Amino acid sequence: MKAFTYERATSVQQAVSMAASNPDARFIAGGTNLLDLMKLQIETPLHLIDINHVGLDKIEATDDGGLRIGAMVRNTALAADEHVRRDYSVLSRALVAGASGQLRNKATTAGNLLQRTRCPYFYDTNQPCNKRQPGSGCSAFGGFSRQHAVVGTSEACIATHPSDMAIAMRALDAKVETVKGDGTRRTIPIADFHRLPGDTPHIETNLERGEFITAVTLPAPIGGKQIYRKVRDRASYAFALVSIAAVVQPDGTGRFAIGGVAHKPWRMGEADAQLKAGAREAARAALADARPTEQNRYKLDLVERTLGAALAEAKG
Amino acid sequence: MPRLVHLEVSRRDLLKSSAATIAATGVAGVGAAQPAEDKMKSSNTVSFTVNGKAEKLELDNRTTLLDALREHLHMTGTKKGCDHGQCGACTVLVAGQRINSCLSLAVMHEGDEITTIEGLGQPGALHPMQTAFVKHDGFQCGYCTPGQICSSVAVLEEIKANIPSHVTKDMQAKVTATPEEIRERMSGNICRCGAYSNIIEAITDVAGSRA
Ligand SMILES: Cc1cc2nc3c(=O)[nH]c(=O)nc-3n(C[C@H](O)[C@H](O)[C@H](O)COP(=O)(O)OP(=O)(O)OC[C@H]3O[C@@H](n4cnc5c(N)ncnc54)[C@H](O)[C@@H]3O)c2cc1C
Ligand code: SF4
Numbered sequence: 001m002k003a004f005t006y007e008r009a010t011s012v013q014q015a016v017s018m019a020a021s022n023p024d025a026r027f028i029a030g031g032t033n034l035l036d037l038m039k040l041q042i043e044t045p046l047h048l049i050d051i052n053h054v055g056l057d058k059i060e061a062t063d064d065g066g067l068r069i070g071a072m073v074r075n076t077a078l079a080a081d082e083h084v085r086r087d088y089s090v091l092s093r094a095l096v097a098g099a100s101g102q103l104r105n106k107a108t109t110a111g112n113l114l115q116r117t118r119c120p121y122f123y124d125t126n127q128p129c130n131k132r133q134p135g136s137g138c139s140a141f142g143g144f145s146r147q148h149a150v151v152g153t154s155e156a157c158i159a160t161h162p163s164d165m166a167i168a169m170r171a172l173d174a175k176v177e178t179v180k181g182d183g184t185r186r187t188i189p190i191a192d193f194h195r196l197p198g199d200t201p202h203i204e205t206n207l208e209r210g211e212f213i214t215a216v217t218l219p220a221p222i223g224g225k226q227i228y229r230k231v232r233d234r235a236s237y238a239f240a241l242v243s244i245a246a247v248v249q250p251d252g253t254g255r256f257a258i259g260g261v262a263h264k265p266w267r268m269g270e271a272d273a274q275l276k277a278g279a280r281e282a283a284r285a286a287l288a289d290a291r292p293t294e295q296n297r298y299k300l301d302l303v304e305r306t307l308g309a310a311l312a313e314a315k316g
Numbered sequence: 317m318p319r320l321v322h323l324e325v326s327r328r329d330l331l332k333s334s335a336a337t338i339a340a341t342g343v344a345g346v347g348a349a350q351p352a353e354d355k356m357k358s359s360n361t362v363s364f365t366v367n368g369k370a371e372k373l374e375l376d377n378r379t380t381l382l383d384a385l386r387e388h389l390h391m392t393g394t395k396k397g398c399d400h401g402q403c404g405a406c407t408v409l410v411a412g413q414r415i416n417s418c419l420s421l422a423v424m425h426e427g428d429e430i431t432t433i434e435g436l437g438q439p440g441a442l443h444p445m446q447t448a449f450v451k452h453d454g455f456q457c458g459y460c461t462p463g464q465i466c467s468s469v470a471v472l473e474e475i476k477a478n479i480p481s482h483v484t485k486d487m488q489a490k491v492t493a494t495p496e497e498i499r500e501r502m503s504g505n506i507c508r509c510g511a512y513s514n515i516i517e518a519i520t521d522v523a524g525s526r527a
C-alpha cells in the first residue's frame with residue numbers, strides 16, 4: 001500500500017470541502033472495495049477522508065411516499081429495514097445475495113454503488129488492462145472471458161459491474177442525490193449514473209471529482225411480486241454470472257434489470273414491454289445488441305432461463 | 317426494526333451527544349476531532365478498547381485493524397488468511413457486529429469496542445460457542461476457527477435481530493436459526509480443511525440451547 005494521510009470528517013460540508021481542497025483525496029466509507037484495491041496498489045490515493053462520522057445513516061420517508069436511504073446506511077441495515085422488506089423486497093433480496101455477512105455489515109449504500117466495475121485481469125497487475133492503465137490493452141479479449149459482459153461492451157473493456165444492490169435499484173428507478181464542493185446539489189437517475197466503457201473504461205460513473213453521494217431515493221412503492229435471482233458458480237459468496245431483478249404485476253406486465261451482463265446495471269424499456277409475452281421475447285429484446293465472446297455466449301441463454309424462472313416464481 | 321440496527325443508531329446518537337458534551341466541557345473522548353497536525357501525517361494515534369481493555373496506539377495509517385491486533389497488540393488469535401475479505405479468518409466483532417478486520421483501517425476505529433476470540437472466552441472459561449466447537453470437533457487444523465467462532469456468535473445475534481439472509485423464505489416472517497440459515501450466513505468463513513458439517517452442528521447446538 002502507498003502511504004497516505006488521513007482525516008476524519010464529522011459533517012458532509014466538511015467532507016466535501018476537504019475533497020475540494022485536495023485533488024488527491026478519496027472518501028472512504030466501509031473501505032471494503034477501496035482498501036482491497038489499495039493493498040494491490042491499483043488505487044493509490046494520497047489522502048483519505050473518513051466519512052463514517054458524517055451521519056447519513058437513516059432511512060426516511062420522502063414527501064412523495066418513497067424512501068430516502070442515507071449514503072452511509074450499511075447493506076445489512078438496508079436489507080433488514082422493515083419498509084424495504086415490505087415495499088421493496090427485491091432490494092432486500094439483492095442485498096443479501098451479495099458478498100458475505102461480514103462485508104455487508106461494513107459496506108455502505110454509496111460505496112456499494114461506487115465499487116469498481118472490474119474483472120479478474122483488473123486485479124492482476126502483471127496483465128494489461130485499459131481500466132487500470134488506460135491504453136495498455138484488454139487482457140479479457142482472447143483471454144478467459146467466461147464471467148465478462150455480453151452487451152454494451154466496447155473494444156476497450158468487457159468488465160461487468162459487480163453490485164447486486166444496484167441491479168435492484170435500477171429495476172426500482174432509484175435516484176442518486178449528491179452534493180459538490182461548492183454546495184451545489186443534483187439528483188441523478190440511476191440509469192444515468194453508471195457509464196458504458198466506450199473508449200474510457202477507467203471512468204465508470206458520471207460523478208465528478210469530489211462529488212459526494214448523500215442519499216439514494218426510491219419512488220413510492222410499485223407493488224407487484226418482487227424477485228431477485230442470482231446465478232453463480234457456488235451457492236453463496238460469489239459474484240453473479242447472471243442476475244435478474246424483476247417486479248411483476250398481477251396482469252403479467254412489469255420490469256426487470258439484469259446483472260452480470262454489462263458494465264452497468266442493464267435495463268431496456270423495449271424489454272420491459274415484452275415481459276408479458278414471456279421470458280424469451282423479453283430476454284431477446286434486452287440483449288438484442290449483445291456481442292458475446294465464445295466463452296460467455298452461454299449468458300444469453302442463462303438470462304432467458306433465469307428470467308423464465310423469475311416469471312414462474314412470480315406466478316407461483 | 318431489528319435490534320442490531322437500533323443498537324447502531326443509538327450508539328451513533330450517543331456519539332453525537334457525547335460530542336456535544338465534549339464541546340461544552342472541552343474533554344476529548346469518543347469520536348473526538350483529530351488534532352489538525354495529524355491530518356498531515358502518515359501516522360495517527362488511535363484509541364479503542366479490545367476485549368474491554370483500553371488501548372492507545374500510534375500507527376501508520378496503512379495498518380489494518382487485523383495487523384494492529386496481531387503485530388502491535390500481539391493478540392494472535394485473530395488470523396490472516398487472504399488479507400482481502402475473501403476468507404473470514406480475520407473476523408472480529410466491532411460494537412457486537414462481525415467484520416473482516418483485514419479490510420478495515422485501525423485508525424478508523426477511534427472509540428470502538430472490539431472483541432476478538434481471546435475476549436469471547438479463555439481456557440477454563442470458554443464461551444458456549446467455543447465449547448460447542450470442541451464438543452462437535454468443529455475444526456481440523458484450527459486456522460479458520462477463531463474467525464468461524466466470532467462469526468457464528470454474531471450470526472446467532474443477527475438471526476435474533478431478525479436480519480434476513482439469502483435463504484430466508486418469507487421477508488415478513490420472523491427469521492429462525494435453521495441449519496440452512498446458519499449455513500448461508502456462515503458462507504463468508506472458508507475452511508480449507510472442510511470441517512463445515514461439524515461447524516454447522518456446533519452452531520446449531522448453541523442455537524438450539526438458546527432458543
Ligand atoms: C470478497 C468480496 C466479495 C464480494 N461479493 C460481492 C457480491 O457478491 N455482490 C456485491 O454486490 N458486492 C460484492 N462485494 C463488493 C462489496 O459489496 C463492496 O465492496 C461494498 O459494497 C463497497 O462499499 P464500501 O462502503 O465498503 O465502499 P468503500 O470501499 O469505502 O468505497 C468504494 C468507493 O466509493 C467511494 N465512496 C464511498 N462513499 C461515498 C460517498 N458517500 N460519496 C462519494 N464517494 C463515495 C469511495 O471513495 C470509493 O471510491 C464483494 C466484496 C468482497 C471483498
Ligand atoms: S475487461 Fe476491462 S477490466 Fe477486464 S482486463 Fe479488460 S479493460 Fe481491464
Ligand code: FES
Binds near residue numbers: 396402403419
Ligand atoms: S484475512 Fe480477512 S477475510 Fe481473509
Ligand code: FES
Binds near residue numbers: 456510
Ligand atoms: S480447520 Fe483448517 S481451515 Fe478450517
